[in-house]
Amino acid sequence: MKTVASGESAYHWVHPDDFREWVRLHKSREATDKLMTEHEAVSRFVADGDYIAYDFSSLTRGPQALVREIIRQRRRHLWICAEFTLHESALLVGAGCADRIDVGFLGYGDYIGRAVVEGRVRVFEWTNGALAARMLAGARGLPFMPMRNLVGTDTFVRSGARAAADPFSGDPVCLVPALHPDVFLVHVHQADVSGNARIFGTNLFALEAAMASKKVIVSAEEIVDPLEFRKEPAKTTIPHFLVSAVVHLPFGAYPGGVPGKYELDLEQIQQLNAIETEEQVLAYLEAFVYSVRSHAELLEQKVGWGRLADMIRRGSIREGYA
Amino acid sequence: MPDTMARFTETECMICLAARLLEDRKTVFVGWGIPQVVAMLAERLYTPNLTQVFEFGAIGPRPLTPFVRGTMGGPSNVYRSLQWTTMNWAFAYAATGYLDYGMIGALQVDPYGNVNSTLLGGSYDRPKRRFPGSGGGNEVASLCWETIVVLKHEPRRFVERLDFMTSPGYLTGPGAREAAGLPRGTGPYRVVTSQALFGFDDETKHMRLLGVLRGLSADQVTRGMGFAPVVAEKVEVLEPPTREELAVLREAIDPSRMIIGREAG
Numbered sequence: 001m002k003t004v005a006s007g008e009s010a011y012h013w014v015h016p017d018d019f020r021e022w023v024r025l026h027k028s029r030e031a032t033d034k035l036m037t038e039h040e041a042v043s044r045f046v047a048d049g050d051y052i053a054y055d056f057s058s059l060t061r062g063p064q065a066l067v068r069e070i071i072r073q074r075r076r077h078l079w080i081c082a083e084f085t086l087h088e089s090a091l092l093v094g095a096g097c098a099d100r101i102d103v104g105f106l107g108y109g110d111y112i113g114r115a116v117v118e119g120r121v122r123v124f125e126w127t128n129g130a131l132a133a134r135m136l137a138g139a140r141g142l143p144f145m146p147m148r149n150l151v152g153t154d155t156f157v158r159s160g161a162r163a164a165a166d167p168f169s170g171d172p173v174c175l176v177p178a179l180h181p182d183v184f185l186v187h188v189h190q191a192d193v194s195g196n197a198r199i200f201g202t203n204l205f206a207l208e209a210a211m212a213s214k215k216v217i218v219s220a221e222e223i224v225d226p227l228e229f230r231k232e233p234a235k236t237t238i239p240h241f242l243v244s245a246v247v248h249l250p251f252g253a254y255p256g257g258v259p260g261k262y263e264l265d266l267e268q269i270q271q272l273n274a275i276e277t278e279e280q281v282l283a284y285l286e287a288f289v290y291s292v293r294s295h296a297e298l299l300e301q302k303v304g305w306g307r308l309a310d311m312i313r314r315g316s317i318r319e320g321y322a
Numbered sequence: 323m324p325d326t327m328a329r330f331t332e333t334e335c336m337i338c339l340a341a342r343l344l345e346d347r348k349t350v351f352v353g354w355g356i357p358q359v360v361a362m363l364a365e366r367l368y369t370p371n372l373t374q375v376f377e378f379g380a381i382g383p384r385p386l387t388p389f390v391r392g393t394m395g396g397p398s399n400v401y402r403s404l405q406w407t408t409m410n411w412a413f414a415y416a417a418t419g420y421l422d423y424g425m426i427g428a429l430q431v432d433p434y435g436n437v438n439s440t441l442l443g444g445s446y447d448r449p450k451r452r453f454p455g456s457g458g459g460n461e462v463a464s465l466c467w468e469t470i471v472v473l474k475h476e477p478r479r480f481v482e483r484l485d486f487m488t489s490p491g492y493l494t495g496p497g498a499r500e501a502a503g504l505p506r507g508t509g510p511y512r513v514v515t516s517q518a519l520f521g522f523d524d525e526t527k528h529m530r531l532l533g534v535l536r537g538l539s540a541d542q543v544t545r546g547m548g549f550a551p552v553v554a555e556k557v558e559v560l561e562p563p564t565r566e567e568l569a570v571l572r573e574a575i576d577p578s579r580m581i582i583g584r585e586a587g
Binding site: 056057059060061083084086103104105106107108112113114116117119123125126127128129130132133135136147148149150151152153154155158163171172173174201202203204205206207208257259260263264266269273315317319320321 | 354377378379380386390392393394395396397398400401402403406407408409410413417436440444446447448449450451452453454455456457458459460461464465484486487488489490493498499501502503504505
């Protein structure tokens with residue numbers, strides 16, 4: 001296949017066979033008890049320099065408690081996959097945890113845009129679809145995925161994609177490299193202690209990312225009996241042998257919502273949207289991340305039962321989420 | 323005859339003009355932000371059987387109002403969908419030709435309908451301002467049959483040369499999309515603002531002024547633009563927002579006026 005155009009950016013890359021060997025050596029096939037605290041999960045499975053992906057968005061079922069724990073443990077030089085995201089990139093860059101971002105959607109609010117302008121973080125251009133396609137290639141054990149867009153634009157030029165002559169039609173086709181994140185963070189409705197997990201509603205690429213990532217941390221609103229999965233197997237989103245750690249984190253998407261469980265905390269979201277300066281991001285992190293030792297402490301000391309109860313009350317749409 | 327005495331904001335006008343472009347019993351890929359509001363208004367008034375498709379995997383929802391700015395995947399956005407799936411499948415519907423229209427916002431647009439949503443000013447490495455980037459916009463503009471671009475009516479947003487081409491219009495002109503490898507027969511269809519409606523010349527693929535808001539002239543709406551659009555032989559008069567459209571926007575979709583703003587005075 002002859003390459004006809006090349007994007008000029010760096011890209012995170014793991015050879016498919018190297019990934020297969022990682023799976024063989026490090027992902028347990030046995031349904032062991034992987035339940036642990038968020039502190040232990042991040043200590044054991046998130047390292048400085050890791051490439052991190054997550055699902056879904058800051059407002060909806062995002063792994064916010066896990067992201068805050070990464071910030072609390074002050075990981076450095078993370079490279080994040082900013083797919084369909086809003087605030088995670090601002091918080092992780094503001095905290096000095098991330099210095100590279102694959103975009104996707106850079107994030108929302110003035111802070112993250114300024115961080116790029118001021119050179120505090122390096123951005124690599126992709127699209128939401130290209131990152132999802134890269135994840136699909138990773139999940140299929142393929143070196144790359146062909147796709148029909150991205151070509152022709154500056155986004156392509158500033159990405160790590162290639163265009164090649166399709167050996168079948170002869171037409172140019174865009175090729176994006178497989179993505180194998182070091183870590184995938186996902187917050188789910190239900191999990192069992194071994195990592196079998198259910199998401200109700202849409203997701204970006206939960207199964208693809210869990211398959212393609214070396215380490216997978218699942219946080220769950222609810223821990224259920226393993227037998228529940230065998231009773232209704234069509235509802236399983238992620239099987240246990242993809243998963244490294246399970247953390248029981250009710251309200252783990254806070255301040256976002258979880259469909260069918262609770263609505264987002266709009267006041268807190270607006271506070272995040274309004275962050276523009278270094279001082280503001282650090283003040284936010286001090287108030288809601290560094291000043292507490294755990295997600296439970298955040299809920300108890302900073303959020304409070306009244307607000308959580310109100311989020312449950314407003315999350316009144318249940319249809320489809322069971 | 324629409325009631326032209328109603329007062330309205332620029333954003334309201336842009337949303338209303340855009341909502342009238344969608345076609346019932348078709349499919350539309352809806353981008354983040356203003357396009358969501360446009361699709362909601364259209365569904366309420368003009369296109370009750372339009373299937374809305376969202377990149378995060380919601381196919382054919384009947385979104386509930388009010389709409390909370392910034393949200394996209396929440397339960398009220400995906401209410402009573404036909405299908406809940408995932409991003410790769412949502413884009414697959416576009417890639418296989420099932421999606422008639424796409425609708426996205428833009429920071430800048432050029433004569434061929436190419437779109438910038440990434441950065442303004444400076445260089446790529448040191449832009450003056452950085453914005454979210456493509457999101458799914460590049461997929462929408464590349465893969466849907468006809469793309470509608472919605473943006474504020476600021477002449478400085480219409481530029482001869484984009485600061486960054488995030489998503490493709492007709493690229494450099496006729497045949498350029500196909501030569502780059504984009505699907506045959508796709509491309510920008512309309513560019514709509516609060517004051518003007520543009521299409522594209524069949525031959526040259528150059529932007530063409532099709533309509534202006536009642537009370538404005540072609541000169542007024544194109545003054546200050548970074549390029550001169552072709553002006554259609556007969557420029558259509560675009561009626562301002564009707565009371566009915568404004569009522570749906572203000573009472574149902576955005577009662578807090580976070581998106582549509584408040585009319586001056």
